[in-house]
Amino acid sequence: MRLDLPPPSSQPGIEPRASLRRRLDVALRLALPWVSLLVCVFLLSAFSSLPGESALLFGICLGSVYFWSAHLPESMPSWAVFLVGLEADLISFGPPGTILIALLVVHGVAHTWRYGLSRINFLPGWGLFAALCIILSLFQWVVACVGALRFIPPMSALFQAGLSIGIYPTLSALFVRVHRAIVNPDRA
Amino acid sequence: MLSIQARQALAKLFLPFFFLLASAFLVLGVARRPLVDHVRLEIEDVLAPAYALMAQPGEKLRHVWDDVRAFARLGSENVRLRQENEKLRRWYDVAVALANENAQLKANLHWIPENAPRFVSGHTIRDAGGLYGRAILLAAGAGQDIHVGDVALDAKGLIGRVTEVGSRTSRILLVTDQASRLPVMLESSHGTAIMAGDGSATPRLLFYAQNNHPLEGERVFTSEQLPPAGEAADEFSGLPGGLPVGVVHYVRAGEPVVVPDGDVEHPDIVRVFDYGHTSTQGPEAPGRMKRAPAAGAPFPLVPGRPG
Known part of the structure; x- marks a missing residue:
């Protein structure tokens, strides 16, 4: 006996047909975070008159990777994190490899603890991000000291950590809105 | 086509693999920094036209802003420039007199002019x-x-x-x-x-x-x-x-x-x-050249060794 069911797309609770246009739409929505981060790294490196440009670059990269890896891991895959880190390291003239490792560490932590992070409030999540920023900035400072073979005052590293921690709430508020409005596969 | 389990296992291996690559890049950066800096400069060479293009609007905006600021303090700027102009006129006379004197002295001394860089x-x-x-x-x-x-x-x-x-x-x-x-x-x-x-x-x-x-x-x-x-x-x-x-x-x-x-x-x-690569290092002074010890020297040239 053959049942005359309506097409699946019109049934509630069933996903619409995965047409090429829809798949492309979902892929573009999910690619927006890492593609915009790639563009942002390039733009930040171009404006040399911006005060604290290197520290800002570090903060925006860490904040973006932390947020998207925790809240929508599909939009920040590990290969994209690697790509962004490599671009940031090659365009900036800091100690090579340090931004790359910092981004992978943040991605690893946020991705592994994403279920825990989704259950806790913003403040503990921010606290974890702050701890990561301080540790990774100091790691970058140690590598810079080893590369230069002398003691470099750690003020720049602390300023970078402070700036990264300070801009995260603003970044997070922006990303929440973007997540709801654009980077949302259900809206495709 | 890989199964879901195989794809998940593969996805878990990606992060350690990228960590290894990043660590290798870090070690390379510490051990061979000039090589990394060379690669960075090659990339900057490629990106330079884009940077120049992006800098243009900012530069124009800065010029407009400078003009607006200069317009706001036009009166005081005019007074300052007039005073500076009077001062510079006096210095111009001094400079011309000194330049003439300098040229005359150099001509008297047969001065060899330095190469202009x-x-x-x-x-x-x-x-x-x-x-x-x-x-x-x-x-x-x-x-x-x-x-x-x-x-x-x-x-x-x-x-x-x-x-x-x-x-x-x-x-x-x-x-x-x-x-x-x-x-x-x-x-x-x-x-x-x-x-x-x-x-x-x-x-x-x-x-x-x-x-x-x-x-x-x-x-x-x-x-x-x-x-x-x-x-x-x-x-x-x-x-x-x-x-x-x-x-x-x-x-x-x-x-x-x-x-x-x-x-x-x-x-x-x-x-x-x-400024060129030519050095101004003088010729070796003859007085500092080592001379072979003369036969039958009364004192050894180096203490503890016969001359």
Whole structure:
């Protein structure tokens, strides 16, 4: 006996047909975070008159990777994190490899603890991000000291950590809105 | 087509794999920093036109802003310029008289004129120092005959030296960078010292004679530095003497620093001078040449050894 069911797309609770246009739409929505981060790294490196440009670059990269890896891991895959880190390291003239490792560490932590992070409030999540920023900035400072073979005052590293921690709430508020409005596969 | 379990297992392996790659890059950066910096400069060479394109609107906006600000203080600026013009007219007469006298003295002494250095000017594209360095990227490179070691000056004085050269861009290490060490001469105390950058806007003065301390406010000039001997002589330029660097200032007792004349914070248009590779090293003095010991010398030339 053959049942005359309506097409699946019109049934509630069933996903619409995965047409090429829809798949492309979902892929573009999910690619927006890492593609915009790639563009942002390039733009930040171009404006040399911006005060604290290197520290800002570090903060925006860490904040973006932390947020998207925790809240929508599909939009920040590990290969994209690697790509962004490599671009940031090659365009900036800091100690090579340090931004790359910092981004992978943040991605690893946020991705592994994403279920825990989704259950806790913003403040503990921010606290974890702050701890990561301080540790990774100091790691970058140690590598810079080893590369230069002398003691470099750690003020720049602390300023970078402070700036990264300070801009995260603003970044997070922006990303929440973007997540709801654009980077949302259900809206495709 | 891989199963879901296989794809999940593969996805878990990606992160450790990228960590390994990143660690390898970090080790390469520490062990072979010049190689990484060379790759970075190659990338900057490719990106340089894009940077120049992006800088144009900002530059135009800055000019408009400068015009608006100048318009707002047009009256006071006019008064200041008139006073300065009167002062400069007097100095112009003095300068002409001194130039004539100088030319006459040089003619009397059969003075051999020094070669005029070649120079190229370029815009600063971007900061190239990162968090811990002080360097800039200039929109001129090997195509404009720039060499490693060439000196970079802005309108007021020395700001740094060329450290890496690409085909269209070159990196200039500023005098404020922690790796910068330059030999300098002090005008009034006639002393010499090493000017060492420390990341701040005012490089420190080191290794000056303890019985001849630098004086507050005296002018600082570069001291001549010969290019390295051997095969590297053709690759690195020496440092010419007498280029204006800045003035001495004591931040606290016993800590003299140099306040640079040039704008080391935000240099815009930079001139790179090529003073050539010829050194002014004199011929070897005959009095210092080793002579073979004469037969039957009364004293051994080296103690403990027969002559």
